[in-house]
Amino acid sequence: QKEVEQNSGPLSVPEGAIASLNCTYSDRGSQSFFWYRQYSGKSPELIMFIYSNGDKEDGRFTAQLNKASQYVSLLIRDSQPSDSATYLCAVNPDDKIIFGKGTRLHILP
Amino acid sequence: DAGVTQSPTHLIKTRGQQVTLRCSPKSGHDTVSWYQQALGQGPQFIFQYYEEEERQRGNFPDRFSGHQFPNYSSELNVNALLLGDSALYLCASSLAGQTTYEQYFGPGTRLTVT
Numbered sequence: 378q379k380e381v382e383q384n385s386g387p388l389s390v391p392e393g394a395i396a397s398l399n400c401t402y403s404d405r406g407s408q409s410f411f412w413y414r415q416y417s418g419k420s421p422e423l424i425m426f427i428y429s430n431g432d433k434e435d436g437r438f439t440a441q442l443n444k445a446s447q448y449v450s451l452l453i454r455d456s457q458p459s460d461s462a463t464y465l466c467a468v469n470p471d472d473k474i475i476f477g478k479g480t481r482l483h484i485l486p
Numbered sequence: 487d488a489g490v491t492q493s494p495t496h497l498i499k500t501r502g503q504q505v506t507l508r509c510s511p512k513s514g515h516d517t518v519s520w521y522q523q524a525l526g527q528g529p530q531f532i533f534q535y536y537e538e539e540e541r542q543r544g545n546f547p548d549r550f551s552g553h554q555f556p557n558y559s560s561e562l563n564v565n566a567l568l569l570g571d572s573a574l575y576l577c578a579s580s581l582a583g584q585t586t587y588e589q590y591f592g593p594g595t596r597l598t599v600t
Contacts, residue, residue, distance in 0.1 A: 381528075409587045420576055420591040421529065465528050469587050473519065473542045474578075476528030 379404040379470050383477035391485050396453040398480050400466030403447070407468040410442055412451045415463045415479065425451060456484045488513045490579050490592035498598045499567050507562040507595045511579030517541075518560040519589060520552060521576040529576055535560050536582050564597075572599045 380403045390396040398412075409428055413421035427433045427440040427449070439452040449468075453460055463479040491510045499505050511518050517536045521529035531544035535554035554560045558579075564571055574596050578589035 411588070413591075420574075420594045423588055423590060426588055467528075471542070473531045473534060473544065474587070474589060475531070476521075478526070478528045 379475050381466055381468055381475050381477035383464075383466050383480045385478060386481040387483050388480055389483045389485055390456050392456055392458060394456055396456045396460065396482055396484070398451040398453075398464050398466075398482065400449045400451075400477055401447055402449070402466075402468045402475075404468070404470035404475075405444075405447065407470040409469045410440070410449045411467040411469075411474070412438075412440060412449075413465040413467060413476075415465055417463075421465055453482075458484050458486055460484050490515075490577060490590055492575075492577050492592035492595050494595060495593070496596045496598075498600060500600055501567055501569060503567050504563065504565045505567060505597060507564075507575050507577075507597075508559065509562070509577030509579075509592055510559045511577075512590050515579035515581050515590075516558050517580045517582045518554060518558065519578045519580070520560070520562045521578065521591075522546070522571075523574040523576055523594075525573075532562070567599045569599050572597060 382401045412425040415421045425440040427442045433440045437454045441450045465479045466477040519534040520532040523529040533543040538554045549565045551563045574594045576594045577592045580589045
């Protein structure tokens with residue numbers, strides 16, 4: 378059973394601080410890794426994707442991938458109240474994408 | 487650039503009925519995947535369509551079926567609805583053949599089965 382595990386949260390972070398979201402996956406054959414943001418009642422929005430070990434930065438977001446440890450993380454710098462949402466980690470071990478259950482992030486004003 | 491569109495936005499059906507949901511992919515995309523998202527859960531993969539054929543399927547019963555049209559749009563059909571089918575149904579589009587695998591979601595259809 379291919380799985381993606383995330384802490385459900387909620388994770389509370391003060392405004393302006395760094396939010397750190399983590400994800401582990403079970404299938405070592407996974408090649409692509411994604412972070413989606415989902416506001417309540419809305420559909421997931423792709424915010425980051427990463428394929429190689431190491432870090433990938435895009436604005437305030439940094440995705441980190443460690444294939445040996447089967448671990449993906451998302452850092453959000455200078456957290457804003459608008460970052461409050463559920464963050465879904467997703468991997469694709471084959472031609473379909475497997476999602477975690479998501480981590481609820483709450484940015485405290 | 488037209489994004490992924492889905493219709494209808496909301497739907498209420500009675501147990502035992504049948505439902506059809508529709509999706510148009512993002513401009514330039516040729517692959518459509520369908521997901522079911524129950525409250526508090528991540529999206530669960532139902533199936534994927536490419537070149538008008540089902541290419542991959544998740545762990546969903548045969549009551550769930552689909553179709554892709556020559557213009558790449560797609561339908562999801564669910565027969566003999568159960569209360570447990572109540573969920574947000576998401577369509578995601580992508581472009582086949584890319585080494586990357588980004589999928590972009592539509593706004594979803596909220597299905598309530600009573």
